[in-house]
Amino acid sequence: MNVAGLAPTPDTGHELRAEIRRTSQNARARRVLVSRVMMTLCAVAITLAAVPLVMLIFELLQKGIPVLDTTFFLKEPQSPTLLSPNATGGVSNAIIGTLALSIYASIMAIPVGVLAGIYLAESDSKLASVLRIVSQTMAGAPSILMGLFAFSFIIQDLHIGFSALAGSFALAVLMLPVIAISTEISVRNVPQTLREAGLALGAKPHKISLKVVLPTALSGIVTGVILAISRAIGETAPVMLVIAGGYTDSWKPLDPVSALPLTIFMNAKSEWPSLRAQTWGIALVLVAFVFVLSLTARIWASRKQKVGN
Amino acid sequence: MVLLPDLLPQPEEVAEFSSATSSRSWYHYLLIAVSLLFTLVSVGFVLSILLKSLPTWAHTGTLLTSRVWQPPNGPYGGLAMIVGTLETSIIALAIAGVVGLGTSIAIVFLIPRRLRNIVATFIELLAAVPSIVYGLWGFLVLAPFMLNTVDPWLNSWPFAKEVLGTSGQEFGSSLLLAAIVLSVMILPTFVAISREVIAAVPQDLIEASLSLGATRWQMIKDVVLPTARIGLFGATFLSLARATGETVAVALVAGGVANMQFHLLYPGTSIASWIALEFGEAQGNEISALMALGILLMAISFSLSLVSRWLVNRQRKLLAKV
């Protein structure tokens, strides 16, 4: 403070401190008020965010539960008529279709996704770095594009026709990057010391990968797979272009099939109030399914983590 | 959660020990073969749609300039869909961004610690709710409410009719409704990421600012948000990507009318929802034009995803240095 020229003299230093004290004293009340107002606005924001989301859950339960009965789950759909406007039948065909679609999609996507994920985690080759960018980009692609791809490839090029196969192909393309990414992360989280211990014992590298790394990473991989399936089950856009939908009740790979989300989409604009009401039931079933799967995945992951540690 | 792959911890250096790839075993070749298959599928994904769209680019070439969509012989103009996509997703992002940022701040700094995990789990579950469910809710609950209550109220303002258009459309479908439904949809995504990014700001920076006499808001505004800003941009872009790519929810509530529309209370459409709505009836030329719209959507989505990944990586590096 006492270097020649620019430096303030002790006297101005004193003035400086006095001015700082005074200004900060004067500003204090306003600063505290601004802080209170802004934090209140944040509380308002979380309320604003909660209102529609809570409303959505509430409507789902209120309008969905009354629709759910044995007819809903076990009967095929039928068209309401003027004489029996409430005869909507059930959605058993769409339940079968959705199950078929997700099973076929899982059969296609899980092996490829998991193995590709292991490769991503354990290789530093050019292919791995390209694949990593590709899978991260694919994971963010709009799902309608998977539908376009399935239409272009399965229906137009392979001439297979509107079918469960085409729909599940679209869903598999959707699931692939999700599974690959979560597998990569789980495998990478396996402690390096485990592998080194195996190497020190003279085990062959691929044996270590199969017998040590994979079992340890399994819970993480399963979590990723469950989440991918839960996402595929609720998707409408990719399947709507290629499975034909409607009242078909088949589960066979080469037949047109129906699906729960697609049924919502088609019936939401129906002129029959009974059909519109039924969509709430389907939506509730879908959401319940997704929540149960996600929660299972979470609980599984946290439980395994505790055991692992 | 898997919907946020970019935010999960990813070790920078690849493990030196490459058990599966260093040896030339059957396992090694299997992994390579499968990875090649995956790559091939992804390349096929882009090429297949691109090739099918070529006739449109070659012959009519009006996709980016015309606002008229006229099957079966064209022209096929995508301007209405492009503008609709921009309008709905930008408005949705503005709403979800402001509300979401406040929500994330409230979750991290206002609500009791014990509730925090429950709220975070709930929000991540909501991010996993299928979009058709949001669409259904928008169509059956929100649309009548807009039609009967909100739209007339908006129209009662001076000049509102000139700016927003008049209400009274069938079902209450409108671009504004689509934007609102989208904002509700992307809010959980935005909050899930931004909450994580904000919570990752080191506690000692927070304490440092408070120990200097900062109020809670000053601490947030001058230290937490600047430190988290790149990650917050990442959250914004990921949410924008989700909004632009959303298909069925918009298809249900936007009205599905291919008019270039700046009056937000009128029905409109977006790229993705137009593909979904038109595809069922489309033949020949129009399928190619819809594939071309798909390429457009792909370009938007890929660039948003690249930008957001770059941002999130930068945020991770910044925090690693702190």
Added chain:
Amino acid sequence: MSELVESETSPLGQPRSGGPVAMRLENVAVSFNGRTAVRDATFDVTKNRVTSLIGPSGSGKTTLLRALNRLHDLTPGAKVSGRILLEGTDIYRGNITVTELRSRVGMVFQRPNPFPTMTIYENAVSGLRFNGIKKKAILDEAAESSLRAAALWDSVSSRLKVTAGQLSGGEQQRLCIARALALDPEVLLMDEPTSALDPIATLHIENLMTTLKSRVTIIIVTHNMQQAARISDDCAFLLMGEDRAGELIEFDATEKIFNNPADSRTLDYTLGRFG
């Protein structure tokens, strides 16, 4: 000013130096969710001296220090009882807001924590800006004065506009000291300020503390006994009791604590028999 009166009735017998009291602790206890972490802390911190808090880990030194700045307000379930007086004002129940308290009682943390998004200059004046000071002339003057006081001005005056992350660890810590000094606090709390630094940077900070005490009262937590012996004038020794809560064992002039302590446990600790 009432401090002269108060120093005559120092709770632990004689005031250490006969000087005025900056902070007085009376039966201070801190608990988290009902579990006591530290208790029975009663001593006076004399103005313009360095007071050190020493003791093995778990003895509650840092917990006690953070209570002096009300940093436990952030922790749900934390409760501070007893009285802490700053210039005679109870900092928890008296007529003083928490922001005012913190601008009068500064804090330097274990790990250097300059704000990573701010430049060196912005870091130095951040406390002033938080407190509503906007005039550029004042900010400039205070920045220079506090950076000089932290012995950092000469090395950073030419690069005030670069981000703080580019400084070395020792320089970052001195920037944190400058940042706290800019507000001209009466008391500066330092929580093991050199534990993350190399020996040379540590030496710099220690020298700095000796110079600074003419300007600000310093309370430092350290687990390095040589450091406490070198730099502090008064010393409080804390130890973990049987219920795992820290207790104040002894408070006296540093010289006395290290050479002729009243409690045998203090001697055992300073001789390195445990801890």
